[in-house]
Amino acid sequence: MENQITFTRAGKGEHIAVVTMNRPDKLNALTKVMEAQLRETMEAVDRDDSIRVVVLTGAGKGFCAGMDINELEVLPPDDIRGAQWMRPFDMNRRADYQTRYGYFPAMRKPVIAAINGAAAGLGLVFALYSDMRFASSSTAFSTAFARRGLIAEHGISWLLPRVVGPGHAADLLYSARKVLADEALRIGLVDRVFEPDDLLDQTLDYADDLARNVSPRSIRVMKRQMWEQPFQSLAEATRMANAEMFDSIQSEDFREGVAHFIERRQANFTGK
Template structure:
């Protein structure tokens, strides 16, 4: 498959999706939206992929929407995706225009190498983990452009940084340093720019090599389902999944590899 505004590669069971408009700080376009969706689907359906890394080329991750495209946007266009046919086997909340990352059964790591703003921040929040350069800067941006909290960020951001911090970041649209982002939980860890790739991929390879894909898929779904469940529902769901896991090949391999003191050979079944 050919892409125009991204790069896509698979190595060591890790798929890397790179936003590739470095001359425009990877400003978001309709073409990039299509490319990222197709690449995410490709990685999700590739049995040779166990982890997905989303990053940006050049100095930034994504500086937000392309301003030239934004100036000519049709107000009705923003509602595109509301009426897509839902897969009844997946929660509808994770099937809207941008909020589909949580429905992917594989871990998605945002490797934030620089400026992360607006729609770029939205995509970073929908990733499961965020590893950032200690020089990166973050902003919601919307309020300073006369816009509201877009594409579900008003739901997602408070669940990551808390209610008060979310209101601060959304209403002020101020620039947030990497150090503050780590302190409030916006990112999981920081690295120096020259170590970011090495440390991110070391973590990704650890997931790919030593963690059960079937366990990750269920754990990811459990965590994203929790906001819609009571404690009793979450517990009953966990008990049901535990019964299935105990009959699976990955459970038997996990125990055997531990007892035999060798690396596991998980198959995801």
């Protein structure tokens, strides 16, 4: 089977997984093969304890231009209401984050989208399900759905208002207009913008800092706290934090965090 997803390691300790959508001649438009390989790869790197950060990007000049139009023309299409797309895959994870494309938040590792070019439709969905979004200054974004006679797919009507606010979300969804990198940064759609030639290096530098200098256990817990928060009251979030703080004080990473600070040396976190 053709490899439409590639995986390499990066960083000084090779603790970073670089996952690349690899159909550059099609601006990495999504196919069923790519969809399956992406989930398989992301699940595999999440299980690998030697990997601490995941960077998702696209080969060539695009991030992901959405679903391949040739696959959209095949009738009848898959019924996305089907149990195979909506069932919980792991009962230890919140069911909200086990849907067809919504599994990034259930991963234990932070996912940084390095958006190197066009991000439309499902490409934007992947970016929004990531923990952070770093973009090339040449990037263009579009929801695309309304211009194809479609709707706000795959939970984007829930995600987008939380990222950019309800007014901007309505604008981007209803108009499906193109949004360039400078506007994306201004409205909070992306977190950082770099020159095209610098994007991957800058993203990897940031990821390497996370991988080497902060506790993987802390990130794992904080990521879960942040993605649980939309479903919690303040009191529930506080109770969760209190329970997690009790556990963290007893962890190996807490002892190492204190020791490396006092001893003025490089941290050696284990994630335990």
